[in-house]
Structures are given as structure tokens and as C-alpha cells.
Amino acid sequence: MVEEVKRVAVIGAGTMGSDLSLLFALYDIDVIVTDKSKAVLDALPQKQKKSIDELRQMGITQKTYDEVQNKIAIANSLKEIKDVDFVLEAVAEDLSVKRKVFAELDKLPKNVILATNTSSLTVTDIAKGLKGAERIGGMHFSNPPILSQLAEVVKGEKTSEETLNVISKVAQKIGRVPVMVKKDVPGFVNNRILVGAGMETLWAIHRGEVTPQELDASLRAIGFPMGFAEAVDIIGVDIILALGKHFVKAYGKRFQPPPGLFESMAKEGRLGKKSGKGFYDWSKGPPVIDMSLAGKYDVNRSLAGAANEAFWIIKDEVADPETIDKIVKLGFRSPVGICELADAMGLDNLLNTMKRLLQEYGLEIYKPCPLFEEYVKKGWTGKAAGRGFYKY
Numbered sequence: 546m547v548e549e550v551k552r553v554a555v556i557g558a559g560t561m562g563s564d565l566s567l568l569f570a571l572y573d574i575d576v577i578v579t580d581k582s583k584a585v586l587d588a589l590p591q592k593q594k595k596s597i598d599e600l601r602q603m604g605i606t607q608k609t610y611d612e613v614q615n616k617i618a619i620a621n622s623l624k625e626i627k628d629v630d631f632v633l634e635a636v637a638e639d640l641s642v643k644r645k646v647f648a649e650l651d652k653l654p655k656n657v658i659l660a661t662n663t664s665s666l667t668v669t670d671i672a673k674g675l676k677g678a679e680r681i682g683g684m685h686f687s688n689p690p691i692l693s694q695l696a697e698v699v700k701g702e703k704t705s706e707e708t709l710n711v712i713s714k715v716a717q718k719i720g721r722v723p724v725m726v727k728k729d730v731p732g733f734v735n736n737r738i739l740v741g742a743g744m745e746t747l748w749a750i751h752r753g754e755v756t757p758q759e760l761d762a763s764l765r766a767i768g769f770p771m772g773f774a775e776a777v778d779i780i781g782v783d784i785i786l787a788l789g790k791h792f793v794k795a796y797g798k799r800f801q802p803p804p805g806l807f808e809s810m811a812k813e814g815r816l817g818k819k820s821g822k823g824f825y826d827w828s829k830g831p832p833v834i835d836m837s838l839a840g841k842y843d844v845n846r847s848l849a850g851a852a853n854e855a856f857w858i859i860k861d862e863v864a865d866p867e868t869i870d871k872i873v874k875l876g877f878r879s880p881v882g883i884c885e886l887a888d889a890m891g892l893d894n895l896l897n898t899m900k901r902l903l904q905e906y907g908l909e910i911y912k913p914c915p916l917f918e919e920y921v922k923k924g925w926t927g928k929a930a931g932r933g934f935y936k937y
């Protein structure tokens with residue numbers, strides 16, 4: 546069936562939809578893009594030209610915008626989407642908005658496979674009550690989707706095996722690595738680890754203990770392609786606000802963001818890269834991080850949070866350590882996975898960090914997962930002990 550995927554529609558032409566439609570075009574697949582905003586659609590060619598120029602400078606592609614432009618068509622509304630084999634939804638991270646879009650997509654012929662790029666909702670909730678729920682699956686990319694090779698593939702309650710198969714094959718067709726997630730939960734794996742790692746850094750910024758630059762320089766210094774404040778700016782503060790809301794609803798206070806931090810940024814129009822300003826000024830291009838500031842933030846604090854969330858993911862039976870590490874490496878473009886890194890650092894050390902922070906700040910974000918405590922109690926403290934997340 547996937548051999549027949551020749552024409553794709555991307556719904557939403559914002560941060561993700563713009564790059565995702567460009568990605569299809571770069572792999573010679575005809576794509577039709579729509580958005581509810583005329584201004585967004587009008588600005589799309591310029592935005593994609595800028596993206597492809599940056600990719601050329603980075604040596605990621607040799608193609609020019611003129612060479613791919615004829616692969617990208619624009620539709621003024623959802624109703625104009627027809628004659629496609631595959632649809633990827635990338636509209637606002639809002640359940641009612643997505644459900645309305647899928648109710649419309651439900652009218653497409655039955656053989657058209659539909660995928661959602663949601664970051665923090667479930668496929669099951671998005672597809673609930675629709676006639677064609679079995680042809681709807683999750684296809685979650687990591688931002689920037691042209692640089693990150695990850696595509697998490699997610700089975701909703703009704704998603705068919707054929708749908709999952711097509712989503713995986715489409716991912717491969719556009720040079721991504723599909724990774725199946727065992728359970729349809731908010732944030733799947735990649736975003737749970739990302740937010741698990743990031744939560745403490747946001748509180749550290751909020752408390753005035755660290756500046757965004759100090760944080761990002763410190764995280765870059767241990768091999769990450771960007772720091773957490775940069776990541777927030779790239780993802781978009783509005784998306785982070787929605788994600789925070791969904792995570793707190795699903796998982797409670799361990800994902801409680803600092804009060805007012807993002808609300809005030811949003812109010813001031815500081816949405817990140819998309820609005821030209823967030824933690825950083827993006828108006829003249831990506832911010833330059835002063836690496837002499839590396840070491841001003843103790844990265845173990847953030848890694849302890851990421852390891853803690855890995856334990857929750859295992860406990861919730863969403864993924865095993867191998868899958869978590871595969872997703873982290875692809876999604877974060879990181880040389881190591883969080884489970885292998887935590888094993889090398891010593892799970893006892895990381896657990897102590899969590900406990901120390903819990904005592905100091907009394908916030909639930911520092912509360913260790915019971916499985917984390919259980920491992921350390923059993924002496925499964927990592928590589929040196931012969932057993933941690935992995936057996937050695």
C-alpha cells in the first residue's frame with residue numbers, strides 16, 4: 546500500500562507543518578498543505594525558502610527551493626484536500642481543534658491513512674467516535690523534523706496494524722527512523738523525557754539560580770545539540786503551555802511548570818523563534834551561546850529528572866530502556882541514551898540528587914519514581930554494579 550503513497554497532505558503550516566511539508570518535498574513526494582490562516586499560507590514559500598537555504602548551508606541538502614517548489618501545493622481550506630493517500634495533521638495542540646479537523650478528514654475515502662503529530666494528547670482521544678478510527682495513528686516528530694530523524698509511531702485504541710505499517714513506511718520514505726511506542730499516553734516517550742529533564746531547569750531559571758545562557762552552555766558542553774531554553778524557543782512557548790496543561794492533567798504535579806513563567810512570556814508575545822523573541826532574540830538568526838558560561842549549571846540535576854521519568858515510562862509499560870535510549874538518541878540528536886548515561890553516572894548518585902532537591906525545594910517534580918528507589922535498594926545502581934537500567 547505504501548508504494549502507492551504518492552501524494553500527501555499536511556494540515557497546519559506552522560512551525561512543524563512548514564518543515565514537514567518541506568521534508569516530503571525534499572524526498573520527492575507531492576505534498577499539499579493547508580492552514581486555517583491565510584497569512585500563514587501566504588508566508589509559507591518565504592519561510593520554506595529560508596529553511597532550505599539554512600539546510601544547504603549546513604550541508605543537509607543540495608537542493609534549492611526552486612527545485613522542490615513544484616512539489617508543494619497550497620490548499621485554502623481542508624475541504625480542498627482530495628486525491629491524497631496520506632494525511633499528516635500538525636494543527637494547534639488543542640483536543641477540540643484536532644477533533645474538528647479529524648471529523649472533516651473522516652470524510653476522505655477509507656483507504657487514506659491519517660496521522661497526528663500531537664505532542665501531548667492521545668491518538669485515542671483524537672480519534673474517539675470517528676467512523677475511520679482504525680486508519681488514524683500517531684506519527685510524532687521531533688523538532689526540527691528535518692534534522693532529527695525520530696518518528697514515534699503510536700497505536701491508538703482502534704488503530705489497525707495496517708495503519709501503523711503505512712506510517713512506519715512513510716517515515717522511512719522520508720528518511721526518518723520509525724520507533725513504535727507501546728502505549729498511547731500523553732507525551733509518548735520523547736516528550737516525557739524532554740520535560741522530565743527540563744522541568745528542573747525551568748524552575749532553576751524561575752528561582753533566578755541560573756540564566757538561560759548558563760543553562761544552555763552547560764547542556765551543550767555535555768554533548769546536546771542545544772540547551773533547554775533554546776529548545777523551548779524552538780518548540781514555541783504556546784506549544785509548551787499546552788503541553789504543560791496536558792501533562793499536569795495526565796501525570797499530576799511532577800510536571801508542574803513554574804507559575805507564570807510561560808504565561809508572562811506569551812502575554813508579551815515572546816513565543817520563541819516563531820515570534821522572533823523568547824528566552825533569546827531570534828530576529829537576527831539563531832542565538833549565539835557563550836560557551837564560557839558552561840559549568841554554571843549542575844547538569845546532573847537535569848539528568849536526574851530525565852532518569853526519573855525513564856523509570857516512570859518503564860513502570861507505565863510505555864517503553865523499555867532500549868527503546869527509550871533509541872528515541873532519546875534520535876529525538877535529541879544525542880550521542881548517548883538517558884538510560885545508558887544514567888547507568889554510567891550511577892543510579893544511586895542520581896537518586897541522591899533527586900532526594901536532595903526534594904528536601905531543598907519540597908516540589909513534587911523532584912519526587913523519585915518508586916521504581917527508581919526499588920532499583921537502588923536492590924543494589925542495581927548502574928554499570929559498575931553490573932545491573933542498572935541494563936544488565937552488564
Ligand SMILES: NC(=O)c1ccc[n+]([C@@H]2O[C@H](COP(=O)([O-])OP(=O)(O)OC[C@H]3O[C@@H](n4cnc5c(N)ncnc54)[C@H](O)[C@@H]3O)[C@@H](O)[C@H]2O)c1
Pocket residue numbers: 556557558559560561562579580581582585634635636637638639642646662663664665685686687688779780781784819
Ligand atoms: N513545535 C514543536 O516543537 C512540535 C514538535 C512535535 C510535535 N508538535 C505538534 O505539532 C502540532 C503543530 O505544532 P506547531 O508547533 O507547528 O504549532 P504552530 O502553532 O506553529 O502551528 C499550528 C498551525 O495550525 C494552524 N491551525 C490551527 N487550527 C487549524 C485548523 N482547524 N485547520 C487548519 N490549520 C489550523 C494554525 O493557524 C497554525 O499555523 C501540534 O500538535 C504540536 O504539539 C510540535
